Amino acid sequence: MRNKDKFRRVINDTKKGIEGYFKAQLILMAMTFIIFSIGLVIIDAPYPLLIGFIIAIVDVLPVLGSGIIMIPWSIISLVGGNSDFAIALAIVYVMATLIRQILEPKITGDKIGIRPLYTFIATIIGTLIFGPIGIILGPIIAVIIKSITNINKNNY
Numbered sequence: 734m735r736n737k738d739k740f741r742r743v744i745n746d747t748k749k750g751i752e753g754y755f756k757a758q759l760i761l762m763a764m765t766f767i768i769f770s771i772g773l774v775i776i777d778a779p780y781p782l783l784i785g786f787i788i789a790i791v792d793v794l795p796v797l798g799s800g801i802i803m804i805p806w807s808i809i810s811l812v813g814g815n816s817d818f819a820i821a822l823a824i825v826y827v828m829a830t831l832i833r834q835i836l837e838p839k840i841t842g843d844k845i846g847i848r849p850l851y852t853f854i855a856t857i858i859g860t861l862i863f864g865p866i867g868i869i870l871g872p873i874i875a876v877i878i879k880s881i882t883n884i885n886k887n888n889y
Contacts, residue, residue: 743877743881747873750876754869761792761840765792769784776818787802803826807819841856859872
């Protein structure tokens with residue numbers, strides 16, 4: 734295989750990996766929306782679908798996540814004397830966060846073509862090296878490495 738063909742293959746694999754990453758993010762957004770909406774309905778929060786939608790959008794942003802809404806809301810409720818509601822908000826937040834943290838590497842890994850453990854490691858290393866943007870760059874770099882490795886291993 735010529736170098737030009739190898740380079741095209743890496744570019745093509747990277748493009749597929751990036752598309753897969755964004756598909757995974759859409760799936761995770763939908764999952765976040767459903768989990769928070771159900772949780773907020775159960776605890777009788779106001780406007781649960783609207784708030785669930787807003788949380789799902791904010792949750793995609795590196796660093797911010799759902800905590801930027803849920804933690805202050807819980808603290809304000811606690812300070813305002815509504816401790817039962819504050820605890821319920823905290824439980825919804827913790828449960829949703831745990832579910833997302835468990836499923837995110839699997840969903841992302843499946844969509845970009847890398848094992849969940851490698852996706853998780855790539856995300857952690859990407860974050861350590863590049864900061865918040867590393868959450869996105871880590872898996873993309875892993876796709877590039879996988880593509881180069883496959884080309885050299887299979888000698889396409």
